[in-house]
Amino acid sequence: MPKQSKWLKIVFLIFMSFVLLVGCNKYNEETTTPPKENEQEQPDDDAVVEDPGAPQKDVFNFATNQDIPHLDPHGTSANTSFRVTYMLYDRLVTYDGTTTEVVPQLAENWEISEDGTTYTFFLRKDAKFHDGSPVTSAAVEYSFRRAIDIGKSAAGIFSKVIDENSFEIVDDHTIKIKLLKPFGPFIKALGTVFGNILNPNLADNHGEDLGESYLADKEVGSGPYVLESWDRGQKLVLKANENYWGGTPTMKTVNINIVPEPSTARLMLEKGELDLLDDTMISPDVIKQMDGKNGVEIVNAPGFQIDYFPMNMTQKPLDNKLVRQAIAHAINYDVIIDNVFLGNGERIGGIVPKGMFGYNDGVKEYDYNLDKAKELLKEAGQEGGFTVEMAISENNEVRRNIAVMLQSDLAKIGVTVDIKTYAWPTFLDLVTSGKHDFGLVAWTPDYADPDYNLWYFAHSSSKGPGFNLAFYENKRIDELLELARKSVDDAQRDAAYKEIQAIMAEDVPYIFLAQRSVQAAKREWVERHEINPMNTWYVPFHKITKK
Amino acid sequence: MGAIRFIVKRLILMLPILLGITILTFFISNTIPGDPARLILGPKATPEGIERLREEMGLNDPIYVQYGKYMYGLVQGDFGKSTYSQQAVSEDLKRYFPATFELTLFSMFLTVLIGIPFGIISANKKDKIPDQITRFMALTGVAMPAFWLGIILLLFFYLKIGILPGGGRIDSWVSPPEAITGMYTIDSLLTGNWEALKSSLIHLILPGFTQAAVTIGMITRMTRSSMLEVLRSDYIRTAYAKGGSENRVLYGHALQNGMMPILTLMGMTFGHALGGSVLVESVFSWPGLGRYAVNAINYLDFPAVMGVTILIAVLFITVNLIIDILYHVIDPRLKYE
Numbered sequence: 001m002p003k004q005s006k007w008l009k010i011v012f013l014i015f016m017s018f019v020l021l022v023g024c025n026k027y028n029e030e031t032t033t034p035p036k037e038n039e040q041e042q043p044d045d046d047a048v049v050e051d052p053g054a055p056q057k058d059v060f061n062f063a064t065n066q067d068i069p070h071l072d073p074h075g076t077s078a079n080t081s082f083r084v085t086y087m088l089y090d091r092l093v094t095y096d097g098t099t100t101e102v103v104p105q106l107a108e109n110w111e112i113s114e115d116g117t118t119y120t121f122f123l124r125k126d127a128k129f130h131d132g133s134p135v136t137s138a139a140v141e142y143s144f145r146r147a148i149d150i151g152k153s154a155a156g157i158f159s160k161v162i163d164e165n166s167f168e169i170v171d172d173h174t175i176k177i178k179l180l181k182p183f184g185p186f187i188k189a190l191g192t193v194f195g196n197i198l199n200p201n202l203a204d205n206h207g208e209d210l211g212e213s214y215l216a217d218k219e220v221g222s223g224p225y226v227l228e229s230w231d232r233g234q235k236l237v238l239k240a241n242e243n244y245w246g247g248t249p250t251m252k253t254v255n256i257n258i259v260p261e262p263s264t265a266r267l268m269l270e271k272g273e274l275d276l277l278d279d280t281m282i283s284p285d286v287i288k289q290m291d292g293k294n295g296v297e298i299v300n301a302p303g304f305q306i307d308y309f310p311m312n313m314t315q316k317p318l319d320n321k322l323v324r325q326a327i328a329h330a331i332n333y334d335v336i337i338d339n340v341f342l343g344n345g346e347r348i349g350g351i352v353p354k355g356m357f358g359y360n361d362g363v364k365e366y367d368y369n370l371d372k373a374k375e376l377l378k379e380a381g382q383e384g385g386f387t388v389e390m391a392i393s394e395n396n397e398v399r400r401n402i403a404v405m406l407q408s409d410l411a412k413i414g415v416t417v418d419i420k421t422y423a424w425p426t427f428l429d430l431v432t433s434g435k436h437d438f439g440l441v442a443w444t445p446d447y448a449d450p451d452y453n454l455w456y457f458a459h460s461s462s463k464g465p466g467f468n469l470a471f472y473e474n475k476r477i478d479e480l481l482e483l484a485r486k487s488v489d490d491a492q493r494d495a496a497y498k499e500i501q502a503i504m505a506e507d508v509p510y511i512f513l514a515q516r517s518v519q520a521a522k523r524e525w526v527e528r529h530e531i532n533p534m535n536t537w538y539v540p541f542h543k544i545t546k547k
Numbered sequence: 548m549g550a551i552r553f554i555v556k557r558l559i560l561m562l563p564i565l566l567g568i569t570i571l572t573f574f575i576s577n578t579i580p581g582d583p584a585r586l587i588l589g590p591k592a593t594p595e596g597i598e599r600l601r602e603e604m605g606l607n608d609p610i611y612v613q614y615g616k617y618m619y620g621l622v623q624g625d626f627g628k629s630t631y632s633q634q635a636v637s638e639d640l641k642r643y644f645p646a647t648f649e650l651t652l653f654s655m656f657l658t659v660l661i662g663i664p665f666g667i668i669s670a671n672k673k674d675k676i677p678d679q680i681t682r683f684m685a686l687t688g689v690a691m692p693a694f695w696l697g698i699i700l701l702l703f704f705y706l707k708i709g710i711l712p713g714g715g716r717i718d719s720w721v722s723p724p725e726a727i728t729g730m731y732t733i734d735s736l737l738t739g740n741w742e743a744l745k746s747s748l749i750h751l752i753l754p755g756f757t758q759a760a761v762t763i764g765m766i767t768r769m770t771r772s773s774m775l776e777v778l779r780s781d782y783i784r785t786a787y788a789k790g791g792s793e794n795r796v797l798y799g800h801a802l803q804n805g806m807m808p809i810l811t812l813m814g815m816t817f818g819h820a821l822g823g824s825v826l827v828e829s830v831f832s833w834p835g836l837g838r839y840a841v842n843a844i845n846y847l848d849f850p851a852v853m854g855v856t857i858l859i860a861v862l863f864i865t866v867n868l869i870i871d872i873l874y875h876v877i878d879p880r881l882k883y884e
Binding site for chain 2: 069259
């Protein structure tokens with residue numbers, strides 16, 4: 001038997017078996033989410049491909065390119081985990097729809113004492129954890145104590161104002177929380193993912209690490225969804241909680257697919273295999289190409305994300321206010337908004353976004369004026385120009401484009417910008433330790449209160465690791481921030497925040513490039529999908545419907 | 548007996564190599580500027596929280612103490628806990644490695660199946676049409692970036708004609724087979740789950756081919772040049788003179804003698820592919836080791852980085868050992884030393 005023809009035969013046979021395999025598949029249909037999981041197991045595999053043509057009305061396919069690290073609501077700082085824990089757990093209050101004010105969730109209502117230190121919450125009586133046990137005051141106490149004890153992301157917010165002695169259980173459904181000091185935005189902080197309420201029976205599985213390893217891939221919540229399965233790096237499946245006190249979720253099954261490559265996700269969306277993409281996944285120019293084609297629709301919604309860069313005031317000559325003002329005048333903001341964000345953003349004068357309580361619409365916005373900029377540089381004794389380094393983190397096309405535009409803008413007033421790209425860990429280390437000049441960043445608040453943004457950006461105690469990346473210090477601002485944090489008088493707080501924004505506009509520790517709007521790519525058949533300007537990773541799967 | 552002594556000796560030699568690798572990896576990854584605690588806690592963490600976690604993670608110890616602690620765990624089989632996933636690193640490796648191993652095996656299978664015959668044809672018909680065709684294919688395969696090829700294949704086979712899936716290891720409506728080896732195709736064969744077998748095989752085609760494109764090209768060219776040399780030897784002329792058929796001479800006499808460099812190259816590419824082709828894994832949403840490793844580096848997840856490196860090193864050394872043994876099988880004249 002001649003060996004060559006044997007080889008050829010084998011190759012041919014294998015090839016044919018592939019063809020056969022492939023032949024009985026239908027990836028060319030509009031969608032391939034055949035029925036299965038929503039009712040019961042369907043052992044008959046013919047039934048599986050019975051009706052792949054019509055989209056599954058109660059199965060939702062979401063894709064993100066960022067892996068989900070783990071699901072401990074008190075331990076994670078990853079947005080991709082938030083998206084999941086928001087659905088698995090309830091909070092005392094929550095942010096719903098497009099509003100940035102909290103609405104009742106587990107707490108039906110609440111009372112705040114005159115001095116702003118005692119909060120009394122009245123819990124609803126019909127809420128149950130996924131194991132059937134009721135949500136009680138004890139669960140609330142347990143959750144917040146755990147958040148603080150773990151000392152990770154959630155503690156960052158709560159440990160400032162509560163400790164283990166802050167709780168007083170009045171009865172099963174009434175709890176008093178006493179703050180160590182008045183904290184105006186407390187109720188807003190409770191609506192964040194860090195305020196998730198856990199089933200206290202987690203303590204039975206604690207181990208030595210407060211249940212961190214246990215909760216990494218399990219959940220003990222009371223939310224509209226339960227965790228069905230999680231194939232790490234591939235897909236996480238949420239199943240509707242049919243007994244949810246807030247009504248049965250519309251989507252019975254939610255598949256959160258990890259599709260690391262945006263181009264692949266785009267193809268899958270265009271094919272109808274996905275319903276919605278993570279809004280951070282696709283760059284503005286690609287989004288523009290996708291709109292209105294192949295059944296894809298782009299949703300535009302207001303957002304609270306602000307793109308900015310700090311000017312490190314510990315570096316010369318950036319310590320000079322005139323130099324910073326000159327730089328502010330030398331940037332062609334409109335061109336950046338039009339060409340990089342493709343118009344999906346607007347100018348903003350400070351770090352409090354338009355639409356948030358305390359926003360000051362009268363702050364000084366620096367216009368693009370090269371003559372003025374040169375004049376200011378001259379006044380500062382820097383007419384000869386100087387060189388600064390602009391740090392950016394890798395893998396972000398938008399930031400790279402912004403950096404290049406800033407480079408050419410600033411060159412016109414004699415300032416040379418060296419763009420340096422760093423891996424994210426290095427970047428973070430560089431800017432928080434103050435070794436940078438400029439660093440391009442974007443910021444979204446966790447709760448809609450100016451205290452959040454302004455404390456991070458402007459309080460002298462936040463310098464460096466606290467994310468005051470300009471290393472900005474202003475006594476008056478410190479005073480105002482501390483005052484406003486203590487106050488429960490909204491008018492007084494409003495005035496303080498507006499004054500802070502005005503001072504910062506004069507001092508220019510940061511350049512605020514734009515307040516971006518959120519753009520998400522979805523199938524046309526997806527309806528009732530609301531984007532929260534602040535919490536873009538709060539995707540209300542339980543309310544979405546499909547046409 | 549020689550063979551066994553040879554293997555034992557090589558296995559013992561593995562230890563200092565591995566020790567060296569742990570030292571290198573540990574110290575190099577620790578020189579990356581950045582704070583793992585800060586990355587876990589995110590940009591909005593408090594300085595006190597970061598300090599507390601650093602203390603807890605032992606990051607404040609001098610680096611040689613950290614290394615000592617790590618090695619102390621390692622010799623007891625403890626790879627540590629991933630700071631990123633909060634899971635034991637050994638669990639993570641068990642989860643991600645089979646996917647990569649399956650893809651690598653499949654692409655190597657394609658490589659051998661296509662690359663070697665092409666190379667032989669090419670050598671036998673030197674400078675004729677078949678040689679030109681295979682040369683063109685080989686060079687295209689090597690020159691095309693895997694990332695680009697993957698997207699183009701997806702565009703065509705998934706979006707346009709729609710006969711192959713868009714990524715992942717198995718269709719969303721098929722439940723993966725019971726985990727035995729973690730490789731879906733093998734597991735579904737073992738459990739007799741034909742639906743899962745079909746689905747996982749189909750999912751292997753595009754990523755397997757994309758990953759194999761480069762290696763097929765390399766093996767084709769290597770086979771060609773190695774065979775050309777052999778075909779010029781006297782014993783080939785003798786074989787023909789004795790009336791051996793072309794196929795018998797090519798596949799019986801020439802290939803065996805020309806196999807050595809091909810084997811070496813295969814061992815190298817296999818080891819390389821095991822490290823996980825991040826690009827292929829990304830394009831096809833393949834949950835493999837490559838992506839796990841990149842994530843680990845991005846989060847300065849040192850235990851995970853170490854775990855991946857050690858695993859790959861062990862495999863690389865093992866593959867090399869197997870190749871060395873295969874040399875002796877192919878060429879019995881070689882002595883074990």
